[in-house]
Amino acid sequence: MPALVITVARFGFLILLWIFVFTVVGVIRRDLFAGARSGRLVAAPRAVGASTGQAAKPAKVKRGRAAHQLVVTAGQLAGTRITLGEAQITIGRAEDSTLVITDDYASARHARLVPREGQWFVEDLGSTNGTYLDRAKVTGPTPVPLGVPIRIGRTSLELRP
Amino acid sequence: MTVAATPAPSPATTGGESGVRLARSRRNAELSLLLLAMVLVAAYMATVEANLLDTVTPDFWMPAAALGAVFLGLHLVIRFLAPFADPALLPAVALLNGLGVGFLRRIDLGEAAPVDREDLATFAGIGGRQLAWTLASVILAAGLLAIMRDHRSVSRYAYTLGLAGIVLVMLPAVLPRSISEINGAKLWIRVGGFSLQPGEFAKLALLVFFAYYLVRKREVLSLASRRFLGIDFPRGRDLGPVVVVWLISLLVLVFEKDLGTSLLYFGMFVVTLYIATERVSWLLIGLLLFFGGAYLAYVLGSTVGGPFANFYLRAEIWLDPFADPTDKGYQLVQGLLALGTGGLFGAGPGGGQPDILPEVQNDFIFAGIGEEIGLFGLSALLVVYLLIVERGLRAALAVRDSFGKLLAGGLAFTLGLQVFVIVGGISKLIPLTGQTTPFLSAGGSSLMANWLLIAVLLRVSDGARRPVTGGSGKASRPAGGPPEQLHGAPTEVIKP
Numbered sequence: 001m002p003a004l005v006i007t008v009a010r011f012g013f014l015i016l017l018w019i020f021v022f023t024v025v026g027v028i029r030r031d032l033f034a035g036a037r038s039g040r041l042v043a044a045p046r047a048v049g050a051s052t053g054q055a056a057k058p059a060k061v062k063r064g065r066a067a068h069q070l071v072v073t074a075g076q077l078a079g080t081r082i083t084l085g086e087a088q089i090t091i092g093r094a095e096d097s098t099l100v101i102t103d104d105y106a107s108a109r110h111a112r113l114v115p116r117e118g119q120w121f122v123e124d125l126g127s128t129n130g131t132y133l134d135r136a137k138v139t140g141p142t143p144v145p146l147g148v149p150i151r152i153g154r155t156s157l158e159l160r161p
Numbered sequence: 162m163t164v165a166a167t168p169a170p171s172p173a174t175t176g177g178e179s180g181v182r183l184a185r186s187r188r189n190a191e192l193s194l195l196l197l198a199m200v201l202v203a204a205y206m207a208t209v210e211a212n213l214l215d216t217v218t219p220d221f222w223m224p225a226a227a228l229g230a231v232f233l234g235l236h237l238v239i240r241f242l243a244p245f246a247d248p249a250l251l252p253a254v255a256l257l258n259g260l261g262v263g264f265l266r267r268i269d270l271g272e273a274a275p276v277d278r279e280d281l282a283t284f285a286g287i288g289g290r291q292l293a294w295t296l297a298s299v300i301l302a303a304g305l306l307a308i309m310r311d312h313r314s315v316s317r318y319a320y321t322l323g324l325a326g327i328v329l330v331m332l333p334a335v336l337p338r339s340i341s342e343i344n345g346a347k348l349w350i351r352v353g354g355f356s357l358q359p360g361e362f363a364k365l366a367l368l369v370f371f372a373y374y375l376v377r378k379r380e381v382l383s384l385a386s387r388r389f390l391g392i393d394f395p396r397g398r399d400l401g402p403v404v405v406v407w408l409i410s411l412l413v414l415v416f417e418k419d420l421g422t423s424l425l426y427f428g429m430f431v432v433t434l435y436i437a438t439e440r441v442s443w444l445l446i447g448l449l450l451f452f453g454g455a456y457l458a459y460v461l462g463s464t465v466g467g468p469f470a471n472f473y474l475r476a477e478i479w480l481d482p483f484a485d486p487t488d489k490g491y492q493l494v495q496g497l498l499a500l501g502t503g504g505l506f507g508a509g510p511g512g513g514q515p516d517i518l519p520e521v522q523n524d525f526i527f528a529g530i531g532e533e534i535g536l537f538g539l540s541a542l543l544v545v546y547l548l549i550v551e552r553g554l555r556a557a558l559a560v561r562d563s564f565g566k567l568l569a570g571g572l573a574f575t576l577g578l579q580v581f582v583i584v585g586g587i588s589k590l591i592p593l594t595g596q597t598t599p600f601l602s603a604g605g606s607s608l609m610a611n612w613l614l615i616a617v618l619l620r621v622s623d624g625a626r627r628p629v630t631g632g633s634g635k636a637s638r639p640a641g642g643p644p645e646q647l648h649g650a651p652t653e654v655i656k657p
Contacts, residue, residue, distance in 0.1 A: 001215050006211055009208040010510065013201070013538075014506065016204060017538055020541075021545060021548070023197060024194060024253060025548070027249055028248075028249045076563065080561050082561065083628040099561055100561065102376075
């Protein structure tokens with residue numbers, strides 16, 4: 001074998017090895033930066049009426065920014081994300097809840113999130129310590145805007161686009 | 162307000178368009194990464210043959226193809242049984258395993274008589290045996306994925322697995338030396354020509370138990386504490402299990418003469434404890450206990466000798482390997498020289514001299530590979546390990562139950578710690594201990610246990626990334642009844 005071929009093969013292998021590494025990084029990149037990106041979207045002004053932009057923009061925001069993820073922002077499950085479908089999400093200590101929270105202040109069946117025509121509603125299921133949307137106690141089914149924390153005991157949840 | 166009365170829509174998986182985007186399974190990405198990994202393994206084999214034989218035999222691709230077929234099978238199993246599992250895990254592990262087989266085959270080629278070199282059978286030598294072990298391990302991993310449809314179902318066997326783990330750890334220590342000792346470390350069970358390292362499997366069993374125990378105790382462990390020097394220290398009675406595990410790992414150190422395994426078990430427990438309670442004090446206590454224990458063993462080894470002598474010897478070699486470079490320090494010195502010879506870009510696959518490195522197929526495989534692919538290639542391999550660990554921790558972050566979090570986090574950390582212990586050992590960062598390099602080293606037990614570990618991580622990451630479908634949650638939980646969780650535990654009164 002000519003020395004040139006061997007040299008090319010030798011360095012080619014090393015380069016291919018790093019190409020593999022970077023391809024893997026590329027595949028998981030979206031996962032790595034997903035948190036940062038949704039954080040930026042949430043940080044944008046939420047008050048639609050307050051924006052001084054064109055009239056078409058708020059309408060687009062309202063339709064395009066449907067909630068696609070439920071993110072736990074505080075508590076023991078912090079960092080957990082649930083991809084939302086069309087099914088309701090039940091929250092509580094009971095093992096058959098969609099989101100099982102082991103929080104001292106949570107009830108077995110604490111609250112649920114129900115989708116209706118693209119809008120998610122939070123509803124308290126008669127919990128002992130109550131469910132709060134931002135600061136207000138949830139009494140009946142209440143629409144949940146994006147990025148507004150739902151508080152259950154020491155756990156906070158948010159809808160994210 | 163009629164929402165409450167409205168039944169939940171039928172559990173359809175088709176969300177909005179971007180909902181589909183978020184929930185896609187990424188199996189095709191996994192497939193293409195897997196193919197790239199196998200191309201890399203084939204390229205490695207071709208380069209080895211070009212260097213060693215001065216020609217590339219027409220069937221150089223056979224081992225890569227055999228590996229590719231097995232991994233493709235596992236990919237199909239994942240496609241059907243864990244469709245939302247992490248796409249990067251399988252290809253990364255497949256690459257390491259493939260390069261391991263390739264390097265072992267390269268050792269075979271180097272040792273074979275020159276006339277036999279060109280027609281070395283695919284399943285011959287240690288490379289071939291490793292290939293066969295890979296086949297068995299991957300089938301086992303696929304079986305585990307098929308049996309364990311939900312990682313939470315494992316927690317029902319937590320105490321059984323914990324007991325099995327302790328028995329497996331202690332077994333080599335009590336067995337007679339003729340059965341259990343290889344190279345001064347009593348870690349093995351040898352039956353006929355067959356040797357098994359039960360500690361590798363004990364790792365998995367113990368971790369399941371740790372995760373289960375800590376899910377039940379985390380509240381007590383993290384809330385009841387005394388504040389001292391600005392750090393929250395746990396109460397004495399909560400320290401009990403930690404001290405027990407510490408004693409067990411010290412016993413392993415003394416009777417099995419293996420620092421690496423004891424460091425692995427203890428590190429595993431301390432880190433799961435830390436993940437469960439988020440208390441830095443546990444890490445401090447753990448490090449203090451371990452270093453204290455290791456120093457005690459060192460001092461005892463130099464004065465009393467006996468069971469501690471082996472550890473003392475290893476520490477002495479670590480402190481100055483060149484004091485006795487031809488006898489006691491020979492292995493470590495040769496490893497360091499191999500890494501040095503490799504330099505930045507290495508001698509090229511097949512261009513090094515792994516045959517003069519003792520135990521190059523096991524403990525020193527990283528030095529052997531390093532001689533041939535250099536720092537540039539080694540750091541790529543380390544990054545691949547890092548990515549595997551990162552994916553495991555990511556699965557732990559994303560999964561929706563505490564048991565899964567602790568299990569995945571602990572498993573990923575254990576894998577990383579094992580790589581640290583052995584790579585740190587051969588590069589003289591810490592005293593050398595006989596650990597296998599995960600997925601690279603020759604050895605069936607290690608390969609099997611690590612593939613099982615990957616199967617568990619795949620299962621947890623599938624659970625973490627799977628979009629929610631069933632309203633009550635029952636539909637998304639096909640396997641058995643739910644495991645017992647915190648709400649079933651009795652209330653404990655916390656007295657600081």
